[in-house]
Amino acid sequence: MKRISILLHIIFLPIYSKAQTSIKGKVMDAYHQVYLENVSLYLVQNKLNILSDSSGSFQFQKLTKGLPDTLLVSIMGYKKLHIPITDSRFQYILLQLDKPNALAEVKVKANVPMSEDFVNHKINFLDVVLNASSKADPLLAVQSTTAASPYNESASISFRGSNPQLTQIYVNDIPIPEPIKFTQMSSIGTFSLIPINTIKDLLIFPSNPPIELMNASTGVVQIQTNESFNKPSLELDVSLGQTGIYWTPWSKEKNGISFFGHHQFSPLLKFFNPSSLSNLPYFSESDWGMNAYFQTKNLWRLKLFSLFMNEKYASQFKHPSFEGIFDYQKNRHIQTINLSKLLEHAQWTFKFGLHESAQRDSTGNYAYQPKSLHLFSGIDLQLFPMEKWTIKLGYQWLQAKTNYQIQKPFFNFDYRPQSPSILFSNNPSISQHELFLSSNYELAKQLRFGLGLKLIDSPQLNHFQITHQIHTRWYIRDSNTYTHVAWSKQIASLFTLEKDYIWVNTQQLSWDIIHEQELAKWGFSAYYKTEKSTLNTGQAWGAEINYSLLQPKSKHEIGIGSHWSQLNDGNLIQNSPYQIPYFLRTQSQWKWKYFDLSISGILRSGNYFRPLISSTYSTEWQIYIPQFEPRANQSLSPYLRIDAMISKIIHQSERVSWITYLSIGNVLNRDNAKSINYSWDYQQSFQEYFQKRIIYIGFQLRW
DSSP states (O other), X not given: OOXXXXXXXXXXXXXESSSSEEEEEEEEETTTTEEOOSOEEEXXXXXXXXXXXXXXXXXXEOOTTOSXXXXXXXXXXXXXXXXXXXXXXOEEEEEXXXXXXXXXXXXXXXXXXXXXXXXXXXXXXXXXXXXXXTTTOHHHHHHTSTTBXXXXXXXXXXXXXXXXXXXXXXXXXXXXXXXXXXXXGGGOSOOBSXXXXXXXXXXXXXXXXXXXXXXXXXXXXXXXXXXXXXXXXXXXXXXXXXXXXXXXXXXXXXXXXXXXXXXXXXXXXXXHSTTTTTTOSEEEEEEEEEEEEEEOTTOEEEEEEEEEXXXXXXXXXXXXXXXXXXXXXXXXXXXXXXXXXXXXXXXXXXXXXXXXXXXXXEETTEEEEEEEEEXXXXXXXXXXXXXXXXXXXXXXXXXXXXXXXXXXXXXXXXXXXXXOEEEEEEOOEEEEEEEEEEXXXXXXXXXXXXXXXXXXXXXTTTEXXXXXXXXXXXXXXXXXXXXXXXXXXXXXXXXXXXXXXEEEEXXXXXXXXXXXXXXXXXXXXXXXXXXXXXXXXXXXXXXXXXXXXXXXXXXXXXXXXXXXXXXXXXXXXXXXXXXXXXXEEEEEEEEOSSOEEEEEEEEEOOOEEOOEEEEEEETTTTEEEEEEOXXXXXXXXXXXXXXXXXXXXXXXXXXXXXXXXXXXXXXXXXXXXXXXXEOTTSSOEEEEEOOOOEEEXXXXXXX
């Protein structure tokens, strides 16, 4: 029910006279063809208030004051709609709810993540599909939010100056390692492992993530899969780069099971974009899986999500010492199982997760073959002593193993196949046990307080460690303005080839102030964080300002910010690769009669790099040896990218709907530099660029 924006079809079959006093209709999510229950409908003059039932139906009777009247339609967490009812003509009304006050109405109830009380941002289905820069991919849509550090073009997410490897993705509260498909390179196709059709909620915590989630430190994306299957359906997705199917063969009383599959291919996309994709000989990916939800009459709930995937990729590898093909292939399997039991004032949840993968990539005298296995299990108890108070406690266990063989150049500047290389293998593993306790309490009508404690035990740490966090949300003057202050000390693991698994301790302080009006919203955020590991110590700080405006046929968002980040390895202090001194993000959507237009843009400072000092020729190795500055103290030219999408939502009938779209990435075809490369003797330098202009055409059909 708590979605950020949905389309509603409200069909009234009224008889407008004082003699015939009844109004009836249905409330429906037109995009997913799902009836909405517990929608509040209120007739102002007649002072009648009812809720829609499980089939979306409602009926007003005994209109003692007759008509005209005004109907107020509202859903928990959304702005109210005012619909004038003035005459007796049949009305078919298409409405769009947008920019809700989801944070202003905080209520605790079962089966809703308690972390949602302090969520920073929430993205819904249409925000993903109609986002010009997301290409219908949920994690790329997350990249378009202000809080995401605009570091590169991939879906690898970094939040507010943090290493993207420390950003955790959770599906049904289970950590998912490596949530990005490798074929995301050059911004091709769909990047996230989790298909958008399976997603119910997409919550974003760019700092101070919920402590009840395991191994979370600098940022979290929390995904919940569908828990409602109202009717059997079939969805098709066809584009220049992929085909997909999402099929629900069985559903009953919101229980159901769906199967999905996608296949990504390169010929058509390369044909329409020959110059932009000239360095990609081929790429392909296939995935298939299942999403299911079952609920018994005594409120046992079972949620299943399975994914199997195979991907292959090749690109032109260019290095001063060697030019050739970089080959990559990977197989993986993900399984999540959630079993919960809802009681009168409590809810038990049992969780299990499995992720296994096998990978191989090679070029020149480099080859890497890792196999990994992640097992996760946990049990939670969520208590509701009273409406204003929620408690959650639980136990979680994570076991991660990685077997790998690696062959890499003896000298990192020499990738020639005949050059010397190092061959070694390793079998690092990590085991982690956690006990946690979280509590959210409404101290007063305008103040909510959250506290979390976690006890961590791991053989790699050789001792227990306690992490903790404090969240507060205070509504200023009225429910339209609130401030959120949070502090946390947490820990996360990071896998590196040199050090196997290492631990990163983080401390963060963040402050957000938000003001929401009926049609506008502005916010200011500031943060400071430290990250300490055996490799280095990092600091990051910054501030962001964002503003959004909703108009009858358009909406606009703009974000301005700065992320500063430094690394200290004991010998020197240098700028972090994730430092963005300035950035500007914009998103706009216009709705017209025949099509919708969406434009997104980003302007930011260029990436930092280490300048070349000199190069000398080695007669022994018969190759030039470069010498670089010890620190990354220079930046590339500013990055500017504008994406555009023309789309049209067509509701052909109550059962059939379409979305057709034409997406153009990097409309201006700008040369955005991502790195500096050199000639074989390092005497000449040239820039390598991010993706050039890409045209992407497709449609999604649902019935």
